[in-house]
Amino acid sequence: MVEITAETINQVITGMKSQPQPRWKTSAIQQQQIEAELDSNTPKDGMMRVITRMQFQSAPDLGEIDWDKELASFEKLAYPDYYLQPFHSLLGGYLSERAALGNRAGMEAVLENAHPRKSLGIRDEISQLFPPEARNILDMGAGIGDDAAAIARRIPQSTVTAVEASPFMIIVGHHLHQEVPNLKWKHGLAENTELPDNSVDAINMTYLLHECPDNVKQLILKECLRILKPGGLVVVSDSLNGDLHSHRGFFEPYKEQWLKVNPDKLLRSAGFVGIKTCQITHRIWTRMGYKPK
Ligand SMILES: C[S@@+](CC[C@H](N)C(=O)[O-])C[C@H]1O[C@@H](n2cnc3c(N)ncnc32)[C@H](O)[C@@H]1O
Numbered sequence: 217m218v219e220i221t222a223e224t225i226n227q228v229i230t231g232m233k234s235q236p237q238p239r240w241k242t243s244a245i246q247q248q249q250i251e252a253e254l255d256s257n258t259p260k261d262g263m264m265r266v267i268t269r270m271q272f273q274s275a276p277d278l279g280e281i282d283w284d285k286e287l288a289s290f291e292k293l294a295y296p297d298y299y300l301q302p303f304h305s306l307l308g309g310y311l312s313e314r315a316a317l318g319n320r321a322g323m324e325a326v327l328e329n330a331h332p333r334k335s336l337g338i339r340d341e342i343s344q345l346f347p348p349e350a351r352n353i354l355d356m357g358a359g360i361g362d363d364a365a366a367i368a369r370r371i372p373q374s375t376v377t378a379v380e381a382s383p384f385m386i387i388v389g390h391h392l393h394q395e396v397p398n399l400k401w402k403h404g405l406a407e408n409t410e411l412p413d414n415s416v417d418a419i420n421m422t423y424l425l426h427e428c429p430d431n432v433k434q435l436i437l438k439e440c441l442r443i444l445k446p447g448g449l450v451v452v453s454d455s456l457n458g459d460l461h462s463h464r465g466f467f468e469p470y471k472e473q474w475l476k477v478n479p480d481k482l483l484r485s486a487g488f489v490g491i492k493t494c495q496i497t498h499r500i501w502t503r504m505g506y507k508p509k
Pocket residue numbers: 299310323356357358359360361362363379380381382385404405406407421422423424427428
């Protein structure tokens with residue numbers, strides 16, 4: 217275990233303030249937002265624990281990625297302002313190589329004590345919540361697709377579509393999960409999937425809602441209700457209310473709103489019924505809900 221001293225904190229903060237420009241430069245004010253977060257007079261030990269643990273996670277072999285070539289194959293998406301933020305104090309936020317390449321190690325570090333097999337163990341637990349007869353499943357805000365791949369492996373007769381706004385995440389996810397034949401990717405926004413009404417059996421979303429402002433949380437759940445078949449299942453997992461504040465140093469634009477989120481109310485007011493709590497780990501909450509029949 218690495219000792220966290222004032223000196224190591226200063227070194228990390230200095231490094232985070234001088235990140236190289238990302239391939240897609242999304243907004244000039246991101247640098248100031250990152251510096252303000254890092255300079256805030258709040259303890260940084262939660263952030264430091266994650267950063268130090270990240271170094272000890274095994275890195276999956278992705279081979280060589282030709283970013284320019286792979287990015288060129290994506291259609292342009294009109295990104296809303298709420299998405300163009302330096303999430304987790306990364307320049308470019310989710311629209312950066314660093315976010316995508318560091319995602320697995322970051323989640324393994326965040327969930328290190330949450331399950332004996334860390335984040336991948338949690339993914340497997342989540343996958344067990346899906347009915348084996350489901351054939352058309354979505355994972356919203358899928359990141360690099362670790363949940364989507366776990367669900368696809370558990371239900372090989374299904375097609376699991378990972379809906380993700382960041383091409384960087386999709387590129388890394390595609391390299392990571394090439395061997396999962398029933399995992400597909402859709403580059404787009406969770407609140408506007410362009411899928412037909414009543415066409416999906418089940419939807420997963422993990423760690424998506426805390427990254428969105430309140431009105432977008434509602435739009436995403438409304439979209440889920442629209443595209444799910446009657447009786448269809450939604451599984452939502454996310455950070456505990458105060459958790460984002462315990463990782464100060466990592467820029468989280470919607471952390472104040474997250475303090476007030478009540479998962480049951482959120483799902484109920486969106487129109488879901490039969491809401492159940494699933495206790496997977498002490499580190500996240502998970503709810504299952506159904507579209508009325
Ligand atoms: C914290 S990560 C979680 C990723 C993954 N679900 C996991 O559990 O590791 C949030 C992901 O949601 C994506 N995202 C955020 N807002 C989105 C939106 N409106 N539509 C689609 N993806 C979105 C981000 O690009 C990012 O990959």
